[in-house]
Amino acid sequence: MHPLDTAIALTSAAPGQFSGQTSPAYWNMVGPFGGCTAAQLLQAVLQHPDCQGEPVSLTVHFAAAQQDGPFTIQATPARTNRSTQHWILALLQPGADGQPQLVTTAMAVTAQRRKTWSASDQPMPRVAPPSAYAQAQVAGDFKPPWLSRYEMRVIEGTMPQKWDGADHGSLTQLWLRDAPARALDFPALAAMADVFFPRVWLRRARLVPAGTVALTVYFHADSALLAATGKGHVLAQARGQGYRNGFFDHNAQLWSEAGDLLATSHQVVYFKE
Amino acid sequence: MHPLDTAIALTSAAPGQFSGQTSPAYWNMVGPFGGCTAAQLLQAVLQHPDCQGEPVSLTVHFAAAQQDGPFTIQATPARTNRSTQHWILALLQPGADGQPQLVTTAMAVTAQRRKTWSASDQPMPRVAPPSAYAQAQVAGDFKPPWLSRYEMRVIEGTMPQKWDGADHGSLTQLWLRDAPARALDFPALAAMADVFFPRVWLRRARLVPAGTVALTVYFHADSALLAATGKGHVLAQARGQGYRNGFFDHNAQLWSEAGDLLATSHQVVYFKE
Numbered sequence: 001m002h003p004l005d006t007a008i009a010l011t012s013a014a015p016g017q018f019s020g021q022t023s024p025a026y027w028n029m030v031g032p033f034g035g036c037t038a039a040q041l042l043q044a045v046l047q048h049p050d051c052q053g054e055p056v057s058l059t060v061h062f063a064a065a066q067q068d069g070p071f072t073i074q075a076t077p078a079r080t081n082r083s084t085q086h087w088i089l090a091l092l093q094p095g096a097d098g099q100p101q102l103v104t105t106a107m108a109v110t111a112q113r114r115k116t117w118s119a120s121d122q123p124m125p126r127v128a129p130p131s132a133y134a135q136a137q138v139a140g141d142f143k144p145p146w147l148s149r150y151e152m153r154v155i156e157g158t159m160p161q162k163w164d165g166a167d168h169g170s171l172t173q174l175w176l177r178d179a180p181a182r183a184l185d186f187p188a189l190a191a192m193a194d195v196f197f198p199r200v201w202l203r204r205a206r207l208v209p210a211g212t213v214a215l216t217v218y219f220h221a222d223s224a225l226l227a228a229t230g231k232g233h234v235l236a237q238a239r240g241q242g243y244r245n246g247f248f249d250h251n252a253q254l255w256s257e258a259g260d261l262l263a264t265s266h267q268v269v270y271f272k273e
Numbered sequence: 274m275h276p277l278d279t280a281i282a283l284t285s286a287a288p289g290q291f292s293g294q295t296s297p298a299y300w301n302m303v304g305p306f307g308g309c310t311a312a313q314l315l316q317a318v319l320q321h322p323d324c325q326g327e328p329v330s331l332t333v334h335f336a337a338a339q340q341d342g343p344f345t346i347q348a349t350p351a352r353t354n355r356s357t358q359h360w361i362l363a364l365l366q367p368g369a370d371g372q373p374q375l376v377t378t379a380m381a382v383t384a385q386r387r388k389t390w391s392a393s394d395q396p397m398p399r400v401a402p403p404s405a406y407a408q409a410q411v412a413g414d415f416k417p418p419w420l421s422r423y424e425m426r427v428i429e430g431t432m433p434q435k436w437d438g439a440d441h442g443s444l445t446q447l448w449l450r451d452a453p454a455r456a457l458d459f460p461a462l463a464a465m466a467d468v469f470f471p472r473v474w475l476r477r478a479r480l481v482p483a484g485t486v487a488l489t490v491y492f493h494a495d496s497a498l499l500a501a502t503g504k505g506h507v508l509a510q511a512r513g514q515g516y517r518n519g520f521f522d523h524n525a526q527l528w529s530e531a532g533d534l535l536a537t538s539h540q541v542v543y544f545k546e
Contacts, residue, residue, distance in 0.1 A: 056520050057487045057541050059332045061380050063352035063359035078375050079336035086336035102351050107334050113518040121443045121513040170394045214330045218522045218541045220515040240394040242493040242534040245386040249491045261515040268330050268491045
């Protein structure tokens with residue numbers, strides 16, 4: 001079983017109530033990799049018996065530190081229209097007093113997609129194919145387990161090799177796929193939208209405390225485009241926007257190797273100093 | 274009283290329960306201007322007696338058509354941390370059966386901001402000052418009331434004059450302020466993040482049905498920066514990203530006339546054909 005399938009395995013004992021477990025394979029430094037949490041929340045929507053259509057939008061708010069161990073996801077179809085469905089989600093864990101505590105909140109939209117005129121104003125950057133770039137080696141002090149769950153071939157904007165305060169800009173481009181390779185689906189794509197280390201580290205070459213507060217993924221891919229992408233590489237790009245008094249944001253795009261825009265994403269991140 | 278202050282006036286009869294009324298002044302074609310709804314939801318957070326800090330993020334999901342008339346907003350501080358607070362919001366209106374129906378859902382983050390290193394990777398585009406551009410006249414068939422609530426001086430990417438199917442790109446830049454002028458605050462900034470007509474109209478010069486499904490605003494401005502901006506113009510820019518099978522997204526930036534990035538925004542929009 002692929003580690004991502006293990007990580008997003010949920011059981012449901014009551015309608016809209018799902019039980020899962022944090023994944024050691026996708027552990028980050030002091031909590032789970034946020035992309036894995038996003039994938040688990042989306043999986044709850046997709047597993048819900050009332051789910052209609054395919055994901056269009058997912059917004060996750062990391063409200064509190066998630067502990068290692070079991071969790072519950074409540075997934076509620078708050079409004080079902082003719083072709084769109086709006087979801088409210090909550091991830092809970094037992095608090096110090098044993099009572100369920102809200103850890104993560106989320107909203108999602110699923111929709112019946114119909115064939116329309118389609119286009120992109122975000123053409124894939126011209127880069128060489130994945131084989132032209134070396135596979136990133138996880139080394140040094142910063143090697144959380146989740147990084148080994150991805151094959152990453154960095155084109156531009158790798159983690160600074162020296163924390164010397166130099167300005168590296170804030171653009172990262174990399175070829176990406178699950179390790180081991182796995183056919184792309186919506187939870188995997190949601191997780192991939194969160195693979196970018198904090199832009200503030202790259203921008204400042206300074207390892208300041210930082211953590212994602214809110215993450216949004218817009219899905220342009222439908223299941224047909226995901227199937228066409230299969231186990232191929234995904235080109236992932238992120239760039240910072242504003243950094244001010246404790247928070248910065250970035251926007252990101254993910255393309256299939258064939259050049260189709262699969263998803264766009266943005267997040268706002270807390271940082272110190 | 275400024276029409277925006279009238280529009281966002283809420284009364285509270287119980288903790289976290291706010292009552293408001295749709296604004297004729299900010300009416301769109303078949304429902305309220307979405308930016309006004311975003312401002313009302315944010316206002317509920319700011320008026321909540323337990324609110325801590327200033328807005329960092331607001332995501333609004335337009336789940337159903339909102340009717341002209343009264344509404345209720347439920348604002349819940351779902352999680353309060355040392356320096357951040359996570360909000361869950363719902364806007365309800367009586368349905369056909371008289372029972373409250375969920376119309377809009379939202380999440381927000383407020384935070385105590387502390388002075389840190391700050392920078393921008395989205396420098397303000399080099400454009401001439403507001404006085405160099407003519408004020409847009411609301412004319413033709415498309416003149417919803419809300420458009421008259423803004424002074425708009427379009428630099429690039431105005432509404433197509435001919436619906437002839439030509440490709441106009443998807444970039445809009447305009448100088449913007451409330452009409453009459455009003456000192457900028459968080460609700461006004463949230464509303465301004467939604468002033469852009471659907472990118473698909475500009476991109477295709479084709480007036481297809483379209484409506485925002487989900488909108489996010491990240492606030493880079495704190496109250497000090499808002500105060501410095503005052504009644505000055507705001508430079509607003511939006512550009513499309515992907516358009517595929519019924520949905521497109523855009524990202525947007527808003528700067529003060531002094532060149533400070535006030536907010537970034539993105540939305541995913543339903544379209545037909």
